[in-house]
Amino acid sequence: MTTTAKSEKDRVVIFDTTLRDGEQCPGATMTHEEKLEVAELLDDMGVDIIEAGFPIASEGDFAAVHEIATRAKNAVICGLSRAAFKDIDRCAEAIKPAKRKRIHTFLSTSPVHMKYKLQKEPHEVLDMVIAQVTRARGHTDDVEWSAEDATRTEHDFLCRCVEAAIKAGATTINIPDTVGYTVPEEYFRLIKMLRDRVPNSDQARFSVHCHNDLGMAVANSLAGVNGGARQIECTINGIGERAGNAALEEAVMAINVRNDVLPFWTGINATMLTRASKLVSAATSFPVQFNKAIVGRNAFAHESGIHQDGMLKHTQTYEIMTPETVGVKQTSLVMGKHSGRHAFVHKLEELGYKLGDNQLEDAFTRFKALADRKKQIYDEDIEALVDEEIAHAQDRVKLVSLSVIAGTRGPQRATMKLDIDGRGMLEECEGNGPVDAIFNCIKTLVPHEAVLELYQVHAVTEGTDAQAEVSVRLAEKGRSVTARGADPDTLVASAKAYLGALNKLMVRRQRGGVAVSESRVHSTDVG
Incomplete structure:
Protein backbone atom coordinates (compact mmCIF):
# COMPACT_ATOMS: atom_id res chain seq x y z
CA MET A 1 0.00 0.00 0.00
CA THR A 2 1.02 3.61 -0.43
CA THR A 3 3.05 5.20 2.38
CA THR A 4 1.36 8.59 2.04
CA ALA A 5 -1.01 9.77 4.78
CA LYS A 6 -4.38 8.03 4.69
CA SER A 7 -7.41 10.24 4.19
CA GLU A 8 -10.82 9.26 5.58
CA LYS A 9 -12.42 10.20 2.27
CA ASP A 10 -10.41 7.38 0.67
CA ARG A 11 -11.29 4.77 3.28
CA VAL A 12 -13.35 1.85 1.95
CA VAL A 13 -15.55 0.30 4.61
CA ILE A 14 -15.73 -3.51 4.47
CA PHE A 15 -19.20 -4.95 5.05
CA ASP A 16 -18.99 -8.73 5.37
CA THR A 17 -22.13 -10.73 4.65
CA THR A 18 -20.67 -14.25 4.84
CA LEU A 19 -23.04 -15.12 7.68
CA ARG A 20 -26.13 -13.83 5.86
CA ASP A 21 -25.85 -13.78 2.07
CA GLY A 22 -23.06 -16.36 2.13
CA GLU A 23 -25.08 -18.77 4.22
CA GLN A 24 -27.98 -18.52 1.75
CA CYS A 25 -25.82 -20.50 -0.67
CA PRO A 26 -27.44 -23.96 -1.07
CA GLY A 27 -25.79 -26.42 1.30
CA ALA A 28 -23.65 -23.81 3.09
CA THR A 29 -25.65 -23.63 6.31
CA MET A 30 -23.46 -23.28 9.42
CA THR A 31 -24.13 -24.41 12.96
CA HIS A 32 -24.63 -21.87 15.76
CA GLU A 33 -21.11 -22.47 17.07
CA GLU A 34 -19.55 -22.17 13.61
CA LYS A 35 -21.28 -18.80 13.08
CA LEU A 36 -19.88 -17.51 16.36
CA GLU A 37 -16.38 -18.65 15.43
CA VAL A 38 -16.53 -17.04 12.00
CA ALA A 39 -17.90 -13.79 13.46
CA GLU A 40 -15.10 -13.65 16.04
CA LEU A 41 -12.45 -14.03 13.36
CA LEU A 42 -14.08 -11.38 11.13
CA ASP A 43 -14.12 -8.99 14.10
CA ASP A 44 -10.44 -9.67 14.88
CA MET A 45 -9.53 -9.27 11.20
CA GLY A 46 -10.81 -5.70 11.08
CA VAL A 47 -14.13 -6.11 9.24
CA ASP A 48 -16.08 -2.87 9.79
CA ILE A 49 -19.63 -4.26 9.60
CA ILE A 50 -20.64 -7.90 10.10
CA GLU A 51 -24.05 -8.75 8.67
CA ALA A 52 -24.75 -11.52 11.14
CA GLY A 53 -28.00 -12.86 9.70
CA PHE A 54 -31.68 -12.44 8.90
CA PRO A 55 -33.31 -12.48 12.37
CA ILE A 56 -36.92 -12.94 11.18
CA ALA A 57 -35.98 -16.02 9.12
CA SER A 58 -35.83 -18.45 12.05
CA GLU A 59 -35.27 -18.76 15.78
CA GLY A 60 -31.80 -20.09 15.01
CA ASP A 61 -30.91 -17.04 12.93
CA PHE A 62 -32.23 -14.73 15.65
CA ALA A 63 -30.22 -16.53 18.35
CA ALA A 64 -27.02 -16.37 16.31
CA VAL A 65 -27.37 -12.65 15.55
CA HIS A 66 -28.19 -11.90 19.20
CA GLU A 67 -25.18 -13.86 20.48
CA ILE A 68 -22.81 -12.32 17.92
CA ALA A 69 -24.12 -8.86 18.92
CA THR A 70 -23.40 -9.71 22.56
CA ARG A 71 -19.84 -10.89 21.88
CA ALA A 72 -18.69 -8.34 19.28
CA LYS A 73 -15.69 -6.23 20.29
CA ASN A 74 -15.13 -3.73 17.47
CA ALA A 75 -17.33 -4.37 14.44
CA VAL A 76 -20.77 -2.93 13.82
CA ILE A 77 -23.26 -5.83 14.02
CA CYS A 78 -25.92 -5.66 11.34
CA GLY A 79 -29.14 -7.59 10.79
CA LEU A 80 -31.16 -7.77 7.58
CA SER A 81 -34.89 -7.09 7.39
CA ARG A 82 -37.53 -6.74 4.72
CA ALA A 83 -39.81 -3.70 4.56
CA ALA A 84 -42.38 -5.19 6.98
CA PHE A 85 -42.44 -3.52 10.39
CA LYS A 86 -42.37 -6.89 12.20
CA ASP A 87 -39.13 -7.75 10.33
CA ILE A 88 -37.54 -4.46 11.33
CA ASP A 89 -38.62 -4.76 14.97
CA ARG A 90 -37.35 -8.35 15.19
CA CYS A 91 -34.03 -7.26 13.68
CA ALA A 92 -33.73 -4.45 16.23
CA GLU A 93 -34.33 -6.91 19.06
CA ALA A 94 -31.63 -9.27 17.76
CA ILE A 95 -28.88 -6.63 17.48
CA LYS A 96 -29.82 -4.81 20.68
CA PRO A 97 -26.83 -6.08 22.79
CA ALA A 98 -24.24 -4.78 20.29
CA LYS A 99 -22.04 -1.83 21.20
CA ARG A 100 -22.47 -0.62 17.62
CA LYS A 101 -25.50 -1.78 15.64
CA ARG A 102 -27.10 -1.37 12.23
CA ILE A 103 -30.42 -2.30 10.65
CA HIS A 104 -30.18 -3.14 6.95
CA THR A 105 -33.57 -3.00 5.28
CA PHE A 106 -34.32 -3.46 1.59
CA LEU A 107 -37.03 -3.18 -1.05
CA SER A 108 -37.20 -4.03 -4.76
CA THR A 109 -37.22 -1.09 -7.17
CA SER A 110 -36.86 -2.56 -10.67
CA PRO A 111 -39.94 -2.76 -12.95
CA VAL A 112 -39.80 -6.57 -13.13
CA HIS A 113 -39.55 -6.93 -9.33
CA MET A 114 -42.26 -4.36 -8.59
CA LYS A 115 -44.67 -5.96 -11.08
CA TYR A 116 -44.14 -9.65 -10.42
CA LYS A 117 -42.62 -9.87 -6.94
CA LEU A 118 -44.17 -7.00 -5.02
CA GLN A 119 -47.21 -6.49 -7.26
CA LYS A 120 -47.17 -2.79 -6.42
CA GLU A 121 -47.07 0.49 -8.31
CA PRO A 122 -44.00 2.78 -8.09
CA HIS A 123 -45.77 5.33 -5.85
CA GLU A 124 -46.63 2.56 -3.39
CA VAL A 125 -43.03 1.38 -3.33
CA LEU A 126 -41.80 4.92 -2.68
CA ASP A 127 -44.16 5.21 0.29
CA MET A 128 -42.87 1.89 1.62
CA VAL A 129 -39.25 3.09 1.38
CA ILE A 130 -40.02 6.08 3.56
CA ALA A 131 -42.00 4.01 6.05
CA GLN A 132 -39.42 1.24 6.44
CA VAL A 133 -36.46 3.59 6.89
CA THR A 134 -38.42 5.71 9.37
CA ARG A 135 -39.31 2.60 11.36
CA ALA A 136 -35.70 1.38 11.39
CA ARG A 137 -34.42 4.81 12.36
CA GLY A 138 -36.68 4.65 15.41
CA HIS A 139 -34.48 1.80 16.68
CA THR A 140 -30.98 2.96 15.74
CA ASP A 141 -29.14 5.91 14.19
CA ASP A 142 -27.29 3.56 11.82
CA VAL A 143 -29.69 2.50 9.06
CA GLU A 144 -28.79 1.04 5.68
CA TRP A 145 -31.33 0.94 2.87
CA SER A 146 -30.92 -1.21 -0.25
CA ALA A 147 -32.67 -0.89 -3.59
CA GLU A 148 -32.97 -4.55 -4.54
CA ASP A 149 -32.22 -5.13 -8.25
CA ALA A 150 -30.94 -1.56 -8.50
CA THR A 151 -28.95 -2.19 -11.67
CA ARG A 152 -32.19 -2.96 -13.57
CA THR A 153 -34.11 -0.04 -12.06
CA GLU A 154 -35.13 3.05 -14.06
CA HIS A 155 -32.75 5.86 -13.14
CA ASP A 156 -35.33 8.52 -12.40
CA PHE A 157 -37.23 6.26 -10.02
CA LEU A 158 -34.03 5.03 -8.36
CA CYS A 159 -32.98 8.63 -7.71
CA ARG A 160 -36.37 9.39 -6.10
CA CYS A 161 -36.13 6.32 -3.86
CA VAL A 162 -32.57 7.08 -2.78
CA GLU A 163 -33.41 10.70 -2.02
CA ALA A 164 -36.46 9.64 0.00
CA ALA A 165 -34.49 7.02 1.95
CA ILE A 166 -31.79 9.52 2.92
CA LYS A 167 -34.40 12.11 3.88
CA ALA A 168 -36.10 9.49 6.09
CA GLY A 169 -32.81 8.86 7.92
CA ALA A 170 -30.79 6.24 6.02
CA THR A 171 -27.07 6.76 6.61
CA THR A 172 -25.90 4.14 4.08
CA ILE A 173 -27.41 3.60 0.64
CA ASN A 174 -26.70 0.25 -0.99
CA ILE A 175 -27.00 -0.13 -4.77
CA PRO A 176 -26.94 -3.91 -5.28
CA ASP A 177 -26.38 -5.73 -8.53
CA THR A 178 -28.71 -8.41 -7.20
CA VAL A 179 -28.62 -10.68 -10.24
CA GLY A 180 -25.03 -10.07 -11.37
CA TYR A 181 -26.17 -8.29 -14.51
CA THR A 182 -24.04 -5.16 -14.76
CA VAL A 183 -20.51 -4.55 -16.11
CA PRO A 184 -17.82 -2.30 -14.57
CA GLU A 185 -18.22 0.76 -16.82
CA GLU A 186 -22.00 0.71 -16.47
CA TYR A 187 -21.86 0.29 -12.69
CA PHE A 188 -19.34 3.12 -12.37
CA ARG A 189 -21.71 5.42 -14.27
CA LEU A 190 -24.69 4.33 -12.13
CA ILE A 191 -22.97 5.14 -8.82
CA LYS A 192 -21.62 8.43 -10.16
CA MET A 193 -25.04 9.38 -11.57
CA LEU A 194 -26.71 8.85 -8.20
CA ARG A 195 -24.11 10.86 -6.33
CA ASP A 196 -24.41 13.68 -8.89
CA ARG A 197 -28.21 13.74 -9.28
CA VAL A 198 -29.57 12.99 -5.81
CA PRO A 199 -29.66 16.35 -3.96
CA ASN A 200 -28.85 14.95 -0.50
CA SER A 201 -26.39 12.27 -1.62
CA ASP A 202 -23.63 13.84 0.47
CA GLN A 203 -25.54 12.90 3.63
CA ALA A 204 -25.07 9.14 3.19
CA ARG A 205 -22.33 6.65 2.36
CA PHE A 206 -22.94 4.70 -0.86
CA SER A 207 -22.36 0.97 -0.85
CA VAL A 208 -21.84 -1.68 -3.54
CA HIS A 209 -23.16 -5.25 -3.36
CA CYS A 210 -22.32 -7.26 -6.47
CA HIS A 211 -23.11 -10.85 -7.41
CA ASN A 212 -20.81 -12.93 -9.57
CA ASP A 213 -23.17 -14.42 -12.17
CA LEU A 214 -21.00 -13.11 -15.01
CA GLY A 215 -17.73 -13.37 -13.07
CA MET A 216 -17.41 -9.61 -12.53
CA ALA A 217 -18.44 -9.11 -8.89
CA VAL A 218 -15.06 -7.83 -7.68
CA ALA A 219 -14.43 -5.77 -10.83
CA ASN A 220 -17.89 -4.19 -10.53
CA SER A 221 -17.38 -3.49 -6.83
CA LEU A 222 -14.09 -1.68 -7.47
CA ALA A 223 -15.67 0.24 -10.35
CA GLY A 224 -18.39 1.36 -7.92
CA VAL A 225 -15.72 2.56 -5.50
CA ASN A 226 -14.11 4.54 -8.31
CA GLY A 227 -17.56 6.03 -8.93
CA GLY A 228 -17.73 7.31 -5.35
CA ALA A 229 -19.03 4.40 -3.24
CA ARG A 230 -17.13 3.86 0.00
CA GLN A 231 -18.51 0.55 1.24
CA ILE A 232 -18.01 -2.87 -0.34
CA GLU A 233 -20.35 -5.72 0.62
CA CYS A 234 -18.57 -9.03 0.20
CA THR A 235 -18.03 -12.55 1.56
CA ILE A 236 -15.10 -14.78 2.46
CA ASN A 237 -14.23 -17.02 -0.52
CA GLY A 238 -16.95 -15.21 -2.50
CA ILE A 239 -19.65 -17.63 -1.28
CA GLY A 240 -23.28 -16.68 -1.74
CA GLU A 241 -26.42 -17.30 -3.74
CA ARG A 242 -26.05 -18.74 -7.26
CA ALA A 243 -22.50 -17.87 -8.43
CA GLY A 244 -21.69 -16.04 -5.19
CA ASN A 245 -20.72 -12.54 -4.10
CA ALA A 246 -17.65 -10.36 -4.46
CA ALA A 247 -14.80 -12.09 -2.60
CA LEU A 248 -13.56 -10.05 0.35
CA GLU A 249 -9.98 -11.27 -0.02
CA GLU A 250 -9.86 -10.31 -3.71
CA ALA A 251 -11.29 -6.81 -3.22
CA VAL A 252 -8.96 -6.07 -0.30
CA MET A 253 -5.81 -7.32 -2.03
CA ALA A 254 -6.68 -5.56 -5.30
CA ILE A 255 -6.69 -2.29 -3.35
CA ASN A 256 -3.49 -3.22 -1.48
CA VAL A 257 -1.49 -4.38 -4.50
CA ARG A 258 -2.77 -1.85 -7.07
CA ASN A 259 -2.93 1.18 -4.82
CA ASP A 260 -1.42 3.19 -7.68
CA VAL A 261 -4.68 2.97 -9.63
CA LEU A 262 -7.01 2.21 -6.70
CA PRO A 263 -5.88 4.91 -4.22
CA PHE A 264 -8.03 3.69 -1.33
CA TRP A 265 -7.47 1.79 1.90
CA THR A 266 -9.28 -0.60 4.24
CA GLY A 267 -8.84 -1.58 7.87
CA ILE A 268 -8.48 -5.29 7.08
CA ASN A 269 -5.51 -7.23 8.48
CA ALA A 270 -4.66 -9.05 5.25
CA THR A 271 -2.39 -11.57 6.97
CA MET A 272 -5.56 -13.21 8.37
CA LEU A 273 -7.19 -13.74 4.96
CA THR A 274 -5.98 -17.31 4.45
CA ARG A 275 -7.02 -18.30 7.96
CA ALA A 276 -10.49 -16.84 7.37
CA SER A 277 -10.78 -18.68 4.07
CA LYS A 278 -9.94 -22.02 5.66
CA LEU A 279 -12.34 -21.47 8.55
CA VAL A 280 -15.30 -20.63 6.29
CA SER A 281 -14.47 -23.52 3.96
CA ALA A 282 -14.41 -25.96 6.88
CA ALA A 283 -17.60 -24.56 8.44
CA THR A 284 -19.59 -24.72 5.19
CA SER A 285 -17.92 -27.85 3.75
CA PHE A 286 -17.41 -25.84 0.57
CA PRO A 287 -13.92 -26.49 -0.84
CA VAL A 288 -11.96 -23.54 -2.21
CA GLN A 289 -11.09 -24.07 -5.87
CA PHE A 290 -7.37 -24.70 -6.34
CA ASN A 291 -6.86 -21.71 -8.65
CA LYS A 292 -8.93 -19.31 -6.51
CA ALA A 293 -7.29 -15.88 -6.38
CA ILE A 294 -5.46 -14.96 -3.14
CA VAL A 295 -6.42 -18.01 -1.03
CA GLY A 296 -6.49 -20.95 -3.47
CA ARG A 297 -4.10 -23.85 -3.06
CA ASN A 298 -2.23 -22.86 -6.26
CA ALA A 299 -2.23 -19.09 -5.67
CA GLN A 330 6.48 -19.32 1.71
CA THR A 331 8.53 -22.18 3.15
CA SER A 332 7.08 -25.27 4.77
CA LEU A 333 8.25 -28.35 6.63
CA VAL A 334 8.18 -31.68 4.82
CA MET A 335 6.00 -33.81 7.06
CA GLY A 336 6.25 -37.59 7.40
CA LYS A 337 6.17 -40.51 9.83
CA HIS A 338 9.34 -39.35 11.57
CA SER A 339 7.94 -35.91 12.38
CA GLY A 340 7.34 -35.19 16.06
CA ARG A 341 4.58 -33.35 17.88
CA HIS A 342 6.50 -30.06 17.93
CA ALA A 343 6.91 -30.10 14.16
CA PHE A 344 3.24 -30.98 13.76
CA VAL A 345 2.15 -28.05 15.94
CA HIS A 346 4.43 -25.72 13.98
CA LYS A 347 2.92 -26.93 10.72
CA LEU A 348 -0.60 -26.36 12.05
CA GLU A 349 0.33 -22.79 13.01
CA GLU A 350 1.73 -22.22 9.52
CA LEU A 351 -1.55 -23.40 8.06
CA GLY A 352 -3.58 -21.11 10.33
CA TYR A 353 -4.97 -23.66 12.83
CA LYS A 354 -5.17 -23.33 16.61
CA LEU A 355 -6.43 -26.49 18.30
CA GLY A 356 -7.26 -27.29 21.90
CA ASP A 357 -5.23 -29.95 23.72
CA ASN A 358 -7.71 -32.78 23.11
CA GLN A 359 -8.25 -31.84 19.46
CA LEU A 360 -4.48 -31.57 18.97
CA GLU A 361 -3.85 -35.00 20.48
CA ASP A 362 -6.54 -36.59 18.30
CA ALA A 363 -5.26 -34.83 15.18
CA PHE A 364 -1.66 -35.88 15.91
CA THR A 365 -2.69 -39.52 16.40
CA ARG A 366 -4.56 -39.48 13.09
CA PHE A 367 -1.58 -37.76 11.42
CA LYS A 368 0.82 -40.49 12.57
CA ALA A 369 -1.59 -43.17 11.33
CA LEU A 370 -1.82 -41.43 7.95
CA ALA A 371 1.98 -41.04 7.76
CA ASP A 372 2.37 -44.80 8.15
CA ARG A 373 0.16 -45.28 5.08
CA LYS A 374 1.62 -42.58 2.81
CA LYS A 375 5.15 -41.95 1.60
CA GLN A 376 4.79 -38.17 1.64
CA ILE A 377 2.42 -35.93 3.61
CA TYR A 378 1.39 -32.71 1.87
CA ASP A 379 -0.07 -29.58 3.43
CA GLU A 380 -3.41 -30.45 1.83
CA ASP A 381 -3.37 -33.85 3.60
CA ILE A 382 -2.98 -32.14 6.98
CA GLU A 383 -5.65 -29.55 6.15
CA ALA A 384 -8.11 -32.29 5.18
CA LEU A 385 -7.29 -34.25 8.34
CA VAL A 386 -7.71 -31.27 10.69
CA ASP A 387 -10.77 -29.85 8.92
CA GLU A 388 -12.46 -33.21 9.37
CA GLU A 389 -11.41 -33.32 13.04
CA ILE A 390 -12.93 -29.87 13.67
CA ALA A 391 -16.06 -30.49 11.63
CA HIS A 392 -16.97 -33.79 13.28
CA ALA A 393 -15.77 -33.25 16.88
CA GLN A 394 -19.34 -32.87 18.22
CA ASP A 395 -21.02 -35.45 15.98
CA ARG A 396 -23.62 -37.72 17.58
CA VAL A 397 -22.96 -40.50 15.06
CA LYS A 398 -19.36 -41.54 14.41
CA LEU A 399 -17.75 -44.24 12.30
CA VAL A 400 -15.97 -46.88 14.37
CA SER A 401 -15.09 -49.48 11.73
CA LEU A 402 -15.93 -50.48 8.17
CA SER A 403 -15.17 -53.47 5.99
CA VAL A 404 -16.38 -53.90 2.42
CA ILE A 405 -16.55 -56.83 0.01
CA ALA A 406 -16.43 -55.61 -3.61
CA GLY A 407 -15.45 -56.84 -7.04
CA THR A 408 -16.92 -58.41 -10.16
CA ARG A 409 -18.45 -61.48 -8.50
CA GLY A 410 -20.73 -59.67 -6.09
CA PRO A 411 -22.89 -59.05 -4.32
CA GLN A 412 -21.13 -56.07 -2.78
CA ARG A 413 -21.49 -56.03 1.01
CA ALA A 414 -20.52 -53.62 3.78
CA THR A 415 -20.15 -54.34 7.49
CA MET A 416 -20.22 -51.19 9.56
CA LYS A 417 -19.95 -50.29 13.24
CA LEU A 418 -21.16 -46.88 14.37
CA ASP A 419 -20.95 -45.05 17.68
CA ILE A 420 -24.45 -43.56 18.12
CA ASP A 421 -24.73 -41.35 21.18
CA GLY A 422 -22.14 -43.52 22.93
CA ARG A 423 -23.60 -46.88 21.87
CA GLY A 424 -21.81 -49.21 19.49
CA MET A 425 -24.16 -50.50 16.75
CA LEU A 426 -23.24 -53.06 14.08
CA GLU A 427 -24.90 -53.76 10.72
CA GLU A 428 -24.22 -55.59 7.45
CA CYS A 429 -25.94 -54.65 4.16
CA GLU A 430 -25.78 -55.38 0.46
CA GLY A 431 -25.89 -52.75 -2.25
CA ASN A 432 -25.54 -51.98 -5.92
CA GLY A 433 -21.82 -51.41 -5.52
CA PRO A 434 -19.70 -50.86 -2.40
CA VAL A 435 -20.73 -47.22 -1.84
CA ASP A 436 -24.42 -48.09 -2.07
CA ALA A 437 -23.87 -50.91 0.44
CA ILE A 438 -22.17 -48.48 2.85
CA PHE A 439 -24.95 -45.93 2.58
CA ASN A 440 -27.56 -48.68 3.05
CA CYS A 441 -25.83 -49.62 6.32
CA ILE A 442 -26.06 -46.04 7.53
CA LYS A 443 -29.74 -45.78 6.56
CA THR A 444 -30.46 -49.00 8.44
CA LEU A 445 -28.59 -47.94 11.59
CA VAL A 446 -29.89 -44.36 11.52
CA PRO A 447 -33.30 -44.32 9.76
CA HIS A 448 -33.97 -41.07 7.88
CA GLU A 449 -35.78 -39.68 4.84
CA ALA A 450 -32.98 -37.46 3.50
CA VAL A 451 -32.28 -37.65 -0.24
CA LEU A 452 -28.73 -37.90 -1.61
CA GLU A 453 -28.30 -34.92 -3.99
CA LEU A 454 -24.53 -35.02 -4.52
CA TYR A 455 -21.77 -37.58 -4.22
CA GLN A 456 -18.39 -36.33 -5.43
CA VAL A 457 -14.87 -37.69 -5.06
CA HIS A 458 -11.53 -36.05 -5.74
CA ALA A 459 -7.93 -36.69 -4.68
CA VAL A 460 -6.48 -34.27 -2.13
CA THR A 461 -2.97 -34.69 -3.56
CA GLU A 462 -1.35 -36.54 -6.45
CA GLY A 463 -0.28 -40.18 -6.45
CA THR A 464 -1.95 -43.56 -5.97
CA ASP A 465 -1.68 -43.20 -2.17
CA ALA A 466 -3.42 -39.83 -2.18
CA GLN A 467 -6.16 -39.12 0.32
CA ALA A 468 -9.61 -39.15 -1.19
CA GLU A 469 -11.89 -36.26 -0.31
CA VAL A 470 -15.58 -37.01 -0.69
CA SER A 471 -18.38 -34.43 -0.69
CA VAL A 472 -21.95 -35.48 0.11
CA ARG A 473 -25.07 -33.30 -0.04
CA LEU A 474 -28.28 -34.48 1.64
CA ALA A 475 -31.66 -32.78 1.22
CA GLU A 476 -34.54 -32.95 3.67
CA LYS A 477 -37.77 -30.95 3.59
CA GLY A 478 -36.48 -28.46 1.02
CA ARG A 479 -33.17 -27.70 2.78
CA SER A 480 -29.73 -29.07 1.91
CA VAL A 481 -26.56 -29.70 3.88
CA THR A 482 -23.10 -30.58 2.58
CA ALA A 483 -20.24 -32.35 4.36
CA ARG A 484 -16.82 -33.65 3.44
CA GLY A 485 -14.83 -36.69 4.53
CA ALA A 486 -11.17 -37.46 3.85
CA ASP A 487 -9.23 -40.73 4.06
CA PRO A 488 -6.72 -42.68 1.96
CA ASP A 489 -9.52 -45.25 1.57
CA THR A 490 -12.20 -43.77 -0.70
CA LEU A 491 -14.92 -45.95 0.83
CA VAL A 492 -14.07 -44.83 4.36
CA ALA A 493 -14.06 -41.20 3.18
CA SER A 494 -17.49 -41.79 1.63
CA ALA A 495 -18.89 -43.09 4.91
CA LYS A 496 -17.40 -40.14 6.84
CA ALA A 497 -18.87 -37.61 4.41
CA TYR A 498 -22.36 -39.14 4.51
CA LEU A 499 -22.28 -39.29 8.33
CA GLY A 500 -21.06 -35.70 8.46
CA ALA A 501 -24.06 -34.51 6.45
CA LEU A 502 -26.41 -36.68 8.49
CA ASN A 503 -25.09 -35.19 11.74
CA LYS A 504 -25.75 -31.70 10.40
CA LEU A 505 -29.34 -32.69 9.63
CA MET A 506 -29.70 -34.02 13.18
CA VAL A 507 -28.58 -30.69 14.62
CA ARG A 508 -31.05 -28.88 12.37
CA ARG A 509 -33.91 -31.18 13.43
CA GLN A 510 -33.13 -30.62 17.11
CA ARG A 511 -33.08 -26.85 16.67
CA GLY A 512 -36.35 -27.05 14.79
CA GLY A 513 -37.99 -28.92 17.63
CA VAL A 514 -38.25 -32.19 15.73
CA ALA A 515 -37.09 -35.33 17.46
CA VAL A 516 -34.10 -37.11 15.99
CA SER A 517 -34.83 -40.56 14.60
CA GLU A 518 -33.62 -43.24 17.00
CA SER A 519 -31.40 -46.07 15.78
CA ARG A 520 -33.37 -49.17 14.89
CA VAL A 521 -33.79 -51.34 17.95
CA HIS A 522 -33.11 -54.65 16.24
CA SER A 523 -29.59 -53.67 15.09
CA THR A 524 -26.90 -55.61 16.89
CA ASP A 525 -25.92 -53.61 19.98
CA VAL A 526 -22.20 -54.19 20.55
CA GLY A 527 -21.79 -51.41 23.14
Missing part, protein backbone atom coordinates in the same frame (compact mmCIF):
# COMPACT_ATOMS: atom_id res chain seq x y z
CA PHE A 300 1.47 -19.22 -4.73
CA ALA A 301 2.42 -22.54 -6.38
CA HIS A 302 4.74 -22.81 -9.38
CA GLU A 303 5.24 -26.01 -11.37
CA SER A 304 6.28 -24.75 -14.78
CA GLY A 305 10.05 -25.00 -15.28
CA ILE A 306 10.19 -21.50 -16.74
CA HIS A 307 8.28 -20.08 -13.78
CA GLN A 308 10.44 -21.97 -11.28
CA ASP A 309 13.59 -20.62 -12.90
CA GLY A 310 12.24 -17.09 -12.72
CA MET A 311 11.14 -17.48 -9.09
CA LEU A 312 14.59 -18.75 -8.08
CA LYS A 313 16.17 -15.68 -9.62
CA HIS A 314 13.65 -13.16 -8.23
CA THR A 315 10.23 -13.82 -6.70
CA GLN A 316 8.66 -10.78 -8.37
CA THR A 317 9.09 -12.33 -11.79
CA TYR A 318 5.91 -14.34 -11.22
CA GLU A 319 4.44 -13.13 -7.92
CA ILE A 320 2.80 -9.71 -7.57
CA MET A 321 2.45 -10.13 -3.78
CA THR A 322 4.26 -12.21 -1.22
CA PRO A 323 2.51 -15.19 0.40
CA GLU A 324 3.17 -13.68 3.83
CA THR A 325 0.93 -10.69 3.09
CA VAL A 326 -2.13 -12.95 3.03
CA GLY A 327 -1.04 -15.29 5.81
CA VAL A 328 0.68 -18.02 3.81
CA LYS A 329 4.21 -19.19 4.73
